[in-house]
Structure formats: structure tokens, C-alpha cells
Amino acid sequence: MDVVIGIDLGTTNSCVSIVENGTPTVIPNRGGYKTTPSMVALTEAGKRLVGHIAKRQAITNAENTVFAAKRLIGRKYNSPQVKNAMLSSSYRIVEGPHGDVRIQLREKQYSVPEVSAMVLQEMKVIAEDYLGQPVSKAVITVPAYFNDNQRQATKDSGQIAGLDVIRIINEPTAAALAYGFGKNIERTIAVYDLGGGTFDISVLEIASNGVFKVIATAGDTFLGGEDFDARVIDWLVSGFQAEHGIDLCQDRMALQRLKDAAEKAKCELSTLKETEVNLPFIISSGQNEALHLQRPLSRQQLEALCEDLVDRTVAICKQTLADAKLDADEIEEVILVGGMTRMPRVQEAVQGFFGREPCKGVHPDEVVALGAAIQGYALVEDQKHMLLLDVTPHALGIMTFGNYFEELIPQNTTVPTSRTKTFTTSRDNQTAVKIIVMQGESEKAEQNELLGEFILTGLRRAPKATVEIEVTFEINSDGIVAVSAKDLETGQLQSIQVTATSGLTQDEIKKMIDSAKDFLVDRRTNDEVDQVQHEAERLIGEIERLFPAVEQLVASSDFGRDAIGKARSVVEKSRAAMEKKDVAALKEQIEGLTRTQRMFKGVVAKTQ
Ligand code: AMP
Numbered sequence: 185m186d187v188v189i190g191i192d193l194g195t196t197n198s199c200v201s202i203v204e205n206g207t208p209t210v211i212p213n214r215g216g217y218k219t220t221p222s223m224v225a226l227t228e229a230g231k232r233l234v235g236h237i238a239k240r241q242a243i244t245n246a247e248n249t250v251f252a253a254k255r256l257i258g259r260k261y262n263s264p265q266v267k268n269a270m271l272s273s274s275y276r277i278v279e280g281p282h283g284d285v286r287i288q289l290r291e292k293q294y295s296v297p298e299v300s301a302m303v304l305q306e307m308k309v310i311a312e313d314y315l316g317q318p319v320s321k322a323v324i325t326v327p328a329y330f331n332d333n334q335r336q337a338t339k340d341s342g343q344i345a346g347l348d349v350i351r352i353i354n355e356p357t358a359a360a361l362a363y364g365f366g367k368n369i370e371r372t373i374a375v376y377d378l379g380g381g382t383f384d385i386s387v388l389e390i391a392s393n394g395v396f397k398v399i400a401t402a403g404d405t406f407l408g409g410e411d412f413d414a415r416v417i418d419w420l421v422s423g424f425q426a427e428h429g430i431d432l433c434q435d436r437m438a439l440q441r442l443k444d445a446a447e448k449a450k451c452e453l454s455t456l457k458e459t460e461v462n463l464p465f466i467i468s469s470g471q472n473e474a475l476h477l478q479r480p481l482s483r484q485q486l487e488a489l490c491e492d493l494v495d496r497t498v499a500i501c502k503q504t505l506a507d508a509k510l511d512a513d514e515i516e517e518v519i520l521v522g523g524m525t526r527m528p529r530v531q532e533a534v535q536g537f538f539g540r541e542p543c544k545g546v547h548p549d550e551v552v553a554l555g556a557a558i559q560g561y562a563l564v565e566d567q568k569h570m571l572l573l574d575v576t577p578h579a580l581g582i583m584t585f586g587n588y589f590e591e592l593i594p595q596n597t598t599v600p601t602s603r604t605k606t607f608t609t610s611r612d613n614q615t616a617v618k619i620i621v622m623q624g625e626s627e628k629a630e631q632n633e634l635l636g637e638f639i640l641t642g643l644r645r646a647p648k649a650t651v652e653i654e655v656t657f658e659i660n661s662d663g664i665v666a667v668s669a670k671d672l673e674t675g676q677l678q679s680i681q682v683t684a685t686s687g688l689t690q691d692e693i694k695k696m697i698d699s700a701k702d703f704l705v706d707r708r709t710n711d712e713v714d715q716v717q718h719e720a721e722r723l724i725g726e727i728e729r730l731f732p733a734v735e736q737l738v739a740s741s742d743f744g745r746d747a748i749g750k751a752r753s754v755v756e757k758s759r760a761a762m763e764k765k766d767v768a769a770l771k772e773q774i775e776g777l778t779r780t781q782r783m784f785k786g787v788v789a790k791t792q
Pocket of ligand 1: 452
């Protein structure tokens with residue numbers, strides 16, 4: 185029988201699960217724990233340790249123990265995120281041959297997928313021990329906000345671990361699958377996932393026919409439990425500095441002990457009101473005298489240290505609901521995922537925002553792996569009645585002449601999907617075009633994230649805007665993007681699977697954009713319908729995004745109600761004109777749309 189395991193490859197902990205006799209089950213490891221630390225270490229004797237055993241020796245072997253590798257996966261060495269991670273890592277992060285990230289463990293450097301593969305391999309062995317048979321297929325989960333490179337790198341990790349990764353699914357979607365499995369319910373739910381390294385929020389509709397549709401998703405790949413720990417560490421370090429004039433951060437071993445103690449105190453304060461951080465012999469004073477660190481910490485203090493982190497998650501929830509065009513009271517259930525949701529302040533903030541108590545029936549550490557196993561089961565057992573419709577977490581498009589970002593696939597589009605748009609050359613006799621693939625929400629190209637680039641050469645010499653190039657974006661069920669460009673006259677085609685260049689700094693992106701100027705495509709100028717339609721779509725999108733906020737702000741006055749009525753009418757008229765492809769009528773509406781958009785922006789800006 186073909187078994188598929190579901191793996192939640194977490195920043196801090198990982199979990200593996202299967203569907204056994206129709207029931208999703210978490211598989212405990214040899215120690216009987218249902219989760220395994222995502223930690224890898226190399227001992228002096230060259231032995232590789234993974235999981236609890238790696239965690240146990242982390243303090244004495246801090247330099248050769250890797251934690252939170254997920255924060256580095258699919259990123260470039262020079263990216264701000266990697267620089268940030270380096271500040272809190274006791275192991276050495278070095279630059280690889282292609283500007284990628286390598287981890288130095290004793291004499292050898294490992295790529296991040298190699299390190300993640302060690303964790304995945306451990307999960308595979310846990311499953312094989314339990315089942316008594318080899319396992320080769322897996323569904324692995326990633327944060328919904330993971331970009332293409334991070335997904336691809338996760339898939340590579342699976343392959344290195346000897347697993348055929350039959351699908352990558354988003355963690356919140358997996359949680360929803362586990363929540364809805366076998367329940368035959370119809371419900372709009374939100375999944376609030378705050379783990380060790382990342383935050384995700386997703387809004388989904390579960391239909392009674394087994395369709396799980398994601399309506400909107402957002403998050404922050406650098407907001408999680410580790411940031412909470414870092415606040416406690418900073419607090420301890422500055423207290424110690426004030427008392428003894430010694431910076432504990434300079435000592436790797438002390439830093440690792442601080443990290444452990446900070447996390448422990450944070451977790452304890454989820455059940456206790458007060459705890460104490462106690463680290464005897466943390467460092468030497470330099471005069472042969474051992475110094476100790478001992479400080480009480482209350483839940484209230486912890487909450488104050490981390491208040492802005494919790495607020496950041498709520499702000500993202502707010503934006504996601506606006507994107508989903510839903511009010512908080514339309515969410516019928518809130519599911520909490522991730523270890524950090526055990527913190528009472530986090531639960532209070534979620535309850536405060538959604539106005540309802542979060543669901544208690546799912547286990548925050550296990551629900552994601554269970555969902556992955558359910559998805560794997562559905563794929564191999566051909567359970568057609570269970571359908572998962574996920575969405576793109578970002579808008580995807582290319583850069584066009586003038587440094588604009590031209591969107592091909594809007595944010596929150598259901599995947600798999602494919603979109604095509606036609607562009608033209610931007611210079612006379614331009615014989616090559618560079619397709620710069622980006623993701624993000626800004627109209628300005630340099631403010632978005634670069635995913636990759638390629639060149640289509642051999643175009644015929646012709647005046648600008650007369651050579652047409654058709655660009656196609658295709659996103660598969662793993663959320664991985666393929667882009668192709670075709671010369672419409674000759675049929676010549678170039679394509680890439682977008683993997684090459686993410687994680688660049690804004691400066692690097694700017695430089696790249698400058699050097700590509702002469703090779704860019706332009707929006708098709710000879711197609712007026714396209715142009716006007718595009719502009720109208722952009723304006724309507726912006727107006728609709730702002731609608732809920734504006735409505736809330738001005739609906740109480742007659743003037744406000746009147747303005748909202750007019751805005752609705754201009755959007756409706758524009759839509760009707762777009763449908764009929766009536767350029768003249770649409771052009772008439774553009775002015776009204778522009779005015780409305782400006783007014784909306786003004787109203788919202790005044791209140792910020
Ligand atoms: P996950 O990535 O879902 O395994 O979440 C791990 C994060 O949850 C880590 O930052 C843990 O410190 C944190 N965590 C685990 N248990 C608790 C707890 N009881 N209270 C607060 N945070 C916790």
C-alpha cells in the first residue's frame with residue numbers, strides 16, 4: 185500500500201502524521217513525544233544528531249547546533265532576513281558560492297536544504313519505525329506566506345531526504361483540513377498561526393461538499409516565538425550590562441543558555457503569573473570571579489516587552505479580513521495554531537479582535553501535520569470529494585518600462601492558475617527583452633520582491649511597440665511559479681521556473697533594475713482597451729480595498745453616506761463598461777474613479 189506521511193516542518197518543532205484506517209494520527213517519536221525539535225548538531229566525533237538529542241547538547245556544543253533553519257531556507261546570504269537571523273544564532277552562517285546561505289558545522293559547510301533534509305529524514309524514520317515499512321511519499325507544509333524560492337527549497341529538502349514530495353500545502357490550510365475533516369460542516373473560519381518563526385493568518389470557507397476554499401491569506405515570515413524570546417534575552421542582557429558592565433552577547437555559550445532560559449520563562453508565564461530566570465555561573469568577571477544571572481520576570485512584564493509583536497499580528501488580521509471583504513463577526517470559528525498561541529495575551533488579543541473565543545477542539549502543535557496527512561491520503565486514495573482550493577499569497581507580475589510593476593496574477597487568486605498578457609518592446613530595434621519576475625503589492629517595481637529573471641533574444645529589428653511578446657504565468661498546486669515569454673511573430677519561447685534570485689537587498693534590486701533598463705518590455709500601447717481596462721481595474725481594486733475603512737469612518741454623516749453612494753455607483757458603471765469593452769464609456773468613468781480613489785485615500789490617511 186502507498187503510504188503518504190504528512191510533515192509539519194516547523195521552525196522550532198516538527199511533527200509527522202498519517203491517516204490510518206481512515207483516521208488521521210500523529211506518530212510519536214522514540215521518546216514518546218509527538219513533536220521533535222527541528223534541531224541538528226554535529227558532535228566532535230563527527231556524529232550527526234537530530235531532534236531532542238541535538239537539543240539536549242545544544243548548550244555545550246552551541247557552535248555546531250543548528251536551530252530555526254527554516255528562517256534561512258530559500259533566502260540569499262545578503263538578505264536583511266539572514267543578517268537578522270545571524271544576530272541571534274550561535275552557529276555560523278556563511279556565504280555560499282552563489283550568494284546563498286551555508287551553515288558551518290565543524291569543517292564542513294551545509295546548504296540550508298541539506299540541514300532541513302536531516303530533520304525530514306528523522307521524521308521519515310519515525311514514521312518507518314512506527315509503520316514497520318519504508319515510506320517514500322510525503323506532503324510537507326509551509327507557511328502560506330512562503331515565496332516561490334522557499335517552497336522550492338523545501339521541496340529540495342524533501343528530495344535530499346529521500347522523499348517524493350507529492351504536494352506542498354500551506355500550514356493554515358492544513359489546519360483547516362484537519363479541523364473540518366469528517367465533520368460535514370459549512371463554515372467561514374480563520375486560522376491564526378503563530379509559531380516559532382512565522383505568523384500566518386488565513387480565512388477559509390469550508391463547504392459541506394468537502395471543498396476547502398482559501399479566501400485570503402497573509403502573514404509575516406519574520407514574526408514568531410523567537411522574537412518573543414529575543415525581547416526577553418535583550419531585557420536580560422541589558423540588565424546584566426547595567427549591573428556588571430559585561431555584554432553577554434559576546435559569549436556564544438552564555439547566549440545559548442540565555443536563549444534557553446528566555447524561552448523557558450516565556451512558556452512558564454503562559455501558566456504562571458511570575459517566574460525567575462536563574463543562570464548560575466553565566467560568565468566570568470575577568471577577575472576569576474564567576475557571575476550569576478538571577479532575575480524575576482512577571483507575566484505582565486513579558487506582555488509589556490512583547491506588546492508590539494502581538495499588535496503586529498492583529499494588524500495583519502485586520503488587513504486580511506479587509507482583503508476577504510469580511511467583518512470580524514462573519515468569522516464563525518477561529519482556530520489557533522502554533523506553540524505561541526498558548527500565551528494568554530495572544531489568546532486575548534485574538535478573542536478581542538474576532539469577538540469570539542477561539543476553538544478549543546484542535547491541538548495547536550499537531551493540527552498542521554494532521555492536515556498534511558489528510559491531504560496526502562486524499563491524493564493517493566483519490567478522494568475526489570475532498571478538494572483544496574488555495575490562493576496565491578502575493579500578487580505576481582513583471583517589471584515594465586518606467587519601473588512599473590505589471591500584475592498578471594492578483595493576490596489571493598485560487599491556484600492552480602495561469603494568466604497571459606501581451607507586452608511590446610520598449611525601444612526601436614530592440615532585439616532582446618528581459619523578463620523580470622516579481623511578487624508584491626506595489627505599483628513601483630523596486631518595492632516588490634524579485635523572484636527571477638530571464639532573457640528572450642532573437643527578436644526581429646522593428647520600431648518600438650511593434651514586436652509583441654506574450655508573457656504567461658503558471659502556478660501549480662504547490663504554489664510554484666513558472667513563467668514563459670513568447671515572441672508572437674516567430675513563436676520563439678523562453679521560460680523559467682522561478683527559483684533564482686530571491687532574498688536580494690533593496691539596493692541589489694535597484695541596481696539590477698537600472699542595469700536592465702534597455703531590455704524591458706512595455707505595456708501594449710496599441711491596445712487601448714487593455715490600457716484603459718487596466719487603469720480602471722487598478723483604481724477599482726484600490727477603492728474596494730479602502731471601502732471598509734472609509735465606510736466605517738464616514739458612514740455616520742449624510743455627506744459621508746452620499747459620498748459612499750456615489751463611489752458605489754461609479755464602480756458599478758465602470759464594471760458595466762468593462763464588461764461591454766466600451767472604451768469610451770470607461771474613459772468617462774476613469775475620472776470619477778480617480779477622484780473617488782483620491783478622496784478615499786485622503787479620508788483614510790487623515791485618521792492614521
Ligand atoms: P511551533 O513552531 O508551532 O512549534 O511553535 C513554537 C513556538 O511556540 C516557540 O517559540 C515556543 O517557545 C512557543 N511555545 C511553545 N509552548 C509555549 C507556551 N506554553 N507558551 C508560550 N509559548 C510557547
